[in-house]
Amino acid sequence: MSVIVDLVLGIVTSIGGFVEVGSISTSAQAGSEYGFQLLWAIAVAGAMLALLTEMSGRLSVMSRRSLAAAVRERFGIHFQVVPLASELVLDLLLLTAELGGAGIAVKLLTGIGFQWAIIPIAMVVWAVLWFSGFAVVEHGIGLLGLVTLSFVVSAWRLGPDAGDLARSLIPSLPTHDHVRYAFLAISIVGATVSPYLLNFYASGTLEEEMKQEELWVNTATTFGGNMFGTVVAMGGLVTSAMVLQPLHIQVDSYEQAALMFVPAFGRWAVALFALSLGIGCIGAALEISLNTGYVLSQVFGWSWSANRPRAENARFSCAFTCVLIAATAIAVLGFDPLRLTMISVALTVVVMPVMVLPFLVLMNDTKFVKARTNTPVGNAILAVLTLAGALFALVVIPLEILGG
């Protein structure tokens, strides 16, 4: 039974990775513009996230430190300033985008302008964080997040050709607009492998007091959970490819993305899409806010835990409250959530080496992970993918901006 409970943590984390504002929009755009052709990018992103979350869980279980704390101890504050600042900026941008995404969901359901919904949504997010412990946040998002399976149901009802799907798992060159194709591939990776997920998951295993002999549970949850997320994101891409591409609809707003549910769900389409988007975004907003509190507390050595009274860890409580207030203020100014999302996911890929490479060093340091160091294959895959992704992003993003 406890294994099932632990598996929820993996699923929750993967919902933050796949089924939130960034992933829904990148999958929908990729499907509507290139059909199934970018499915491989979701598979690569899913594999990367699975490897990275497994590592962050292993690090925290073996060393009793989260990723942020271990980086401070191993590399010192002079180095950590860079990844810390990057993570805080990305957390703020993403949190703003998630609040905007949840606002759009409310707009789709009720017709109320999305900016009006943002403050009440932020208050709900804050109240959940303030009044409940880690387990409630975790299991709540996990259970509600199951509604995102509607992407898979939708794709299944549309009956895609299995051979076409399998062929799309092998990367291929597009027939048109190569820069856009590369940009979308990078965005899919950036939307999936969000830095906050790694420290959030590591802190989660510490909150849950996972033991060293339960390390296999960590492996099972991270790979199982990420598989769930990968399949859901693929469902989004397939649905978009089969519904929007034939109609030549290019997704430049969430209202258009919602149309892709119409063939599978009829009059329930918009409501189901809005629920999936809303729950995904609120789940991610909870995780990002908490993670900001975790990261600051762990770097500076403050006491932290979502399971202790808020007044007992006043700095931690203030940290997650402040980031939520800041993101709400930016979101209310009325930035287009879709554009904000695309900026933050592209930035993620650029700064990824600063976060992943020191992480790999930690995962090979027996002082932290004892005998459970990484395999050379795992090291090589992650180092190559991260560096290649960042270099590629540095070329493609300016081209996309100039071209677009």
Added chain:
Amino acid sequence: MHLVRDLLDKAVVDRNGREMGRVDRVVLDLRDGAPPRVVSIEVGASALGRRLGRRCGRWAAALLHAFGVDEGQPLRIHVSQILGVTDTVKVDLAFGETSAANVERTLRRIVAAVPGANR
């Protein structure tokens, strides 16, 4: 012991295991004709800021001052008060009685007034 590897940036806990911060600076005594000796460790935002640069140190101190939690000087813990160095640096102090708790104490007064904060 390697000071940078084994002491600097480690978490500092008080005698009850409560987190106090991290080893933000190590104070050495440079002696003529003898190896340098560790005198104390410093914990606090102003020490950390100063390590990042003089300007950062001034900003950190000014920020703390603006919020009325002026530590004046960062908390300096003499080596004789260090109980042991393992995964953390355990010191023979009580967090709440030191200046390292100033910010936490000030914020706690605000946080504790919010419903649900003490549950």
